[in-house]
Amino acid sequence: MSPAEAAAPSPSPPLLAVEGVTKRFAGVTALSDVSLEVRPGEILGLLGENGAGKSTLLKILSGVMPPSSGRIIFDGVEFNPHNPQDAKRLGIVTIYQELSLIPTLTVAENIFIGRAPLGPLGLVSWRKMEEDSRTIIARVGLNIDPATPVSALSVAEQQLVEIARALSLKSRLIIMDEPTSALTETEVQKLMSIMGRLRKDGVAIMFVTHRLEEASAICDRMTVLRDGRLA
Numbered sequence: 713m714s715p716a717e718a719a720a721p722s723p724s725p726p727l728l729a730v731e732g733v734t735k736r737f738a739g740v741t742a743l744s745d746v747s748l749e750v751r752p753g754e755i756l757g758l759l760g761e762n763g764a765g766k767s768t769l770l771k772i773l774s775g776v777m778p779p780s781s782g783r784i785i786f787d788g789v790e791f792n793p794h795n796p797q798d799a800k801r802l803g804i805v806t807i808y809q810e811l812s813l814i815p816t817l818t819v820a821e822n823i824f825i826g827r828a829p830l831g832p833l834g835l836v837s838w839r840k841m842e843e844d845s846r847t848i849i850a851r852v853g854l855n856i857d858p859a860t861p862v863s864a865l866s867v868a869e870q871q872l873v874e875i876a877r878a879l880s881l882k883s884r885l886i887i888m889d890e891p892t893s894a895l896t897e898t899e900v901q902k903l904m905s906i907m908g909r910l911r912k913d914g915v916a917i918m919f920v921t922h923r924l925e926e927a928s929a930i931c932d933r934m935t936v937l938r939d940g941r942l943a
């Protein structure tokens with residue numbers, strides 16, 4: 713540990729540090745010199761109007777696109793993901809505003825896509841997949857048959873399946889882009905209590921919303937983006 717770190721007043725080092733990140737698109741500066749930190753077990757609210765740069769920041773953090781300049785430190789190491797898989801491998805899981813489940817696959821298949829449990833002969837164990845899926849979706853209060861195709865679910869149910877899938881991965885940082893926009897009040901309450909549990913487990917959460925009441929109810933700290941800058 714460097715002397716500077718040893719002198720830092722904070723008890724736990726940040727899990728994620730964004731340092732002076734700028735992102736330019738042709739003609740638009742979406743992010744301008746943005747710096748922020750999230751610690752393990754902390755929920756950081758990210759607020760801002762439409763077009764403020766929230767989704768751009770999340771896409772950079774989840775490996776969808778690189779910053780134009782600045783750097784990101786994850787768990788003490790410089791983080792330069794080339795794709796979303798690089799971010800996932802480190803335990804950075806993103807829940808997007810747009811639904812990203814595959815409608816023609818079942819709930820269980822969507823939850824276990826790319827990581828299906830294998831039986832003794834090395835074949836996919838459908839029974840285990842459905843059993844595990846049932847447990848995973850029960851955690852977000854969903855009571856549906858895991859063999860149901862996703863296309864038969866409501867938007868809110870799909871959102872909850874997506875959240876359940878993210879929770880079932882070994883996540884260290886969960887990034888949520890307006891996860892509550894499609895949820896009812898009861899479902900939002902459920903999500904908030906899950907977020908509280910994750911915080912106790914030491915998971916860091918970045919929670920993007922434009923609803924201030926929601927953010928102040930659950931977040932430990934809040935950051936506001938305005939026109940690509942921290943306000």
Ligand SMILES: Nc1ncnc2c1ncn2[C@@H]1O[C@H](COP(=O)(O)OP(=O)(O)O)[C@@H](O)[C@H]1O
Nearest residue numbers: 737740742760761762763764765766767768769
């Ligand atoms: N791929 C892109 N190409 C060009 N401009 C973009 C692109 N993505 C976002 N922008 C612009 O960057 C700014 C920030 O957008 P965004 O990050 O989506 O904001 P928010 O999520 O806060 O609504 C907006 O002006 C938007 O039009």
Ligand SMILES: [Mg+2]
Nearest residue numbers: 766767768809
């Ligand atoms: Mg957005």
